Amino acid sequence: MSKTVSVVENIMSANDRLAAKNKERLDAAGVVAINLMASPGAGKTSLITRTVEALRDDLAIGAVDGDVATTIDADRIAASGIPAVQINTGGACHLDAVMLQEALPQLPLDELDLLIVENVGNLVCPASFDLGVHRSVLIASVPEGDDKPYKYPVMYRGVDAVILNKIDVLDAFDFDIDYFRRGVEALNPGLTFLSLSCKTGEGFEAWLTWLREETS
Amino acid sequence: MSKTVSVVENIMSANDRLAAKNKERLDAAGVVAINLMASPGAGKTSLITRTVEALRDDLAIGAVDGDVATTIDADRIAASGIPAVQINTGGACHLDAVMLQEALPQLPLDELDLLIVENVGNLVCPASFDLGVHRSVLIASVPEGDDKPYKYPVMYRGVDAVILNKIDVLDAFDFDIDYFRRGVEALNPGLTFLSLSCKTGEGFEAWLTWLREETS
Numbered sequence: 001m002s003k004t005v006s007v008v009e010n011i012m013s014a015n016d017r018l019a020a021k022n023k024e025r026l027d028a029a030g031v032v033a034i035n036l037m038a039s040p041g042a043g044k045t046s047l048i049t050r051t052v053e054a055l056r057d058d059l060a061i062g063a064v065d066g067d068v069a070t071t072i073d074a075d076r077i078a079a080s081g082i083p084a085v086q087i088n089t090g091g092a093c094h095l096d097a098v099m100l101q102e103a104l105p106q107l108p109l110d111e112l113d114l115l116i117v118e119n120v121g122n123l124v125c126p127a128s129f130d131l132g133v134h135r136s137v138l139i140a141s142v143p144e145g146d147d148k149p150y151k152y153p154v155m156y157r158g159v160d161a162v163i164l165n166k167i168d169v170l171d172a173f174d175f176d177i178d179y180f181r182r183g184v185e186a187l188n189p190g191l192t193f194l195s196l197s198c199k200t201g202e203g204f205e206a207w208l209t210w211l212r213e214e215t216s
Numbered sequence: 217m218s219k220t221v222s223v224v225e226n227i228m229s230a231n232d233r234l235a236a237k238n239k240e241r242l243d244a245a246g247v248v249a250i251n252l253m254a255s256p257g258a259g260k261t262s263l264i265t266r267t268v269e270a271l272r273d274d275l276a277i278g279a280v281d282g283d284v285a286t287t288i289d290a291d292r293i294a295a296s297g298i299p300a301v302q303i304n305t306g307g308a309c310h311l312d313a314v315m316l317q318e319a320l321p322q323l324p325l326d327e328l329d330l331l332i333v334e335n336v337g338n339l340v341c342p343a344s345f346d347l348g349v350h351r352s353v354l355i356a357s358v359p360e361g362d363d364k365p366y367k368y369p370v371m372y373r374g375v376d377a378v379i380l381n382k383i384d385v386l387d388a389f390d391f392d393i394d395y396f397r398r399g400v401e402a403l404n405p406g407l408t409f410l411s412l413s414c415k416t417g418e419g420f421e422a423w424l425t426w427l428r429e430e431t432s
Contacts, residue, residue: 039255039257040255040360069368070367091340093309093340121255141359143257143357144257144359150288151256152284153285153286154285166359168388172384
């Protein structure tokens with residue numbers, strides 16, 4: 001038992017050391033990086049492509065896309081015309097600092113203002129692995145239900161902003177925004193809370209404003 | 217590196233041995249057990265409570281409910297009047313055989329026909345841990361998007377049935393059922409494919425028929 005624990009501790013501290021190196025590298029290039037996390041299907045890729053569309057004249061954006069298999073998301077992001085690197089985790093349930101370290105040299109970092117790292121769709125594991133980025137953002141979505149902050153507290157506790165996506169379908173679901181938001185803010189007082197629809201664009205301007213402020 | 221791999225192998229084979237013991241125990245009690253897996257918010261708990269409502273006169277059902285925190289789901293299931301045991305994984309991203317082994321003695325196994333094990337909401341990790349149950353069922357849901365079999369193939373490959381839930385909101389989403397189903401069946405030919413709505417009850421009868429057949 002003690003051997004297993006010590007192996008896990010070594011892996012975690014190695015990850016933290018590499019995360020610190022990633023941050024140094026990003027800082028040296030003047031890039032602000034964001035770790036974007038969510039359940040499968042909450043809208044990570046849609047948020048990225050719509051953000052690129054809206055900000056392509058203001059900010060030079062790059063993306064790193066983590067997936068357990070396939071290049072579906074990376075292809076969608078590359079189609080929006082920005083530099084995008086795919087990390088195939090080979091089945092692993094989260095990105096870690098070494099994966100990001102290997103992806104960074106494949107991007108023109110010196111030309112970028114903002115790097116969005118799309119993590120694996122998973123509401124548990126990505127919370128435990130520091131990547132060395134500057135901000136963490138969690139996308140929740142209306143169809144997942146309003147109890148998610150209560151049921152997955154670690155993820156909600158560790159992020160700088162929570163985006164509630166798919167508000168265009170609020171009427172079709174029993175979703176109590178006040179209950180959801182109380183859960184989020186009890187875990188994480190003072191975070192940025194945004195609600196929007198990547199499909200209709202409702203509420204999207206507040207997200208762009210937050211991004212502009214974080215990268216200015 | 218080889219030490220880490222050997223530790224992981226030992227953990228996995230220990231899990232498999234305990235899974236075999238769980239199956240022996242379930243068989244001895246004449247209980248058919250199902251591992252229910254899904255993304256967060258796909259409808260695992262709703263499927264269980266509606267199933268209990270529909271079958272309470274035909275089958276004696278028990279439940280084991282795995283969550284990383286809180287008893288929200290176990291409380292919902294217990295409110296439906298069946299024996300339910302909560303497993304709080306303490307942050308872990310999946311159930312494993314030892315967790316189920318510890319839960320089984322808390323249930324009146326000899327009186328049950330069917331045991332439904334609700335896994336942690338996660339489309340990656342639960343696929344790797346055999347629990348010793350008889351069937352595995354994956355719930356997908358329309359709002360997650362039709363590309364999920366392509367993006368999370370390991371989970372889709374290992375199950376006996378896939379249930380597509382929330383078909384009542386098909387019109388509100390760009391979801392191509394044929395594309396989804398082709399993805400599922402390419403990975404897992406011959407599995408049972410069902411589409412239904414836990415909210416409206418549409419398509420639910422076919423799921424009940426499948427359950428009756430599996431437990432007869």
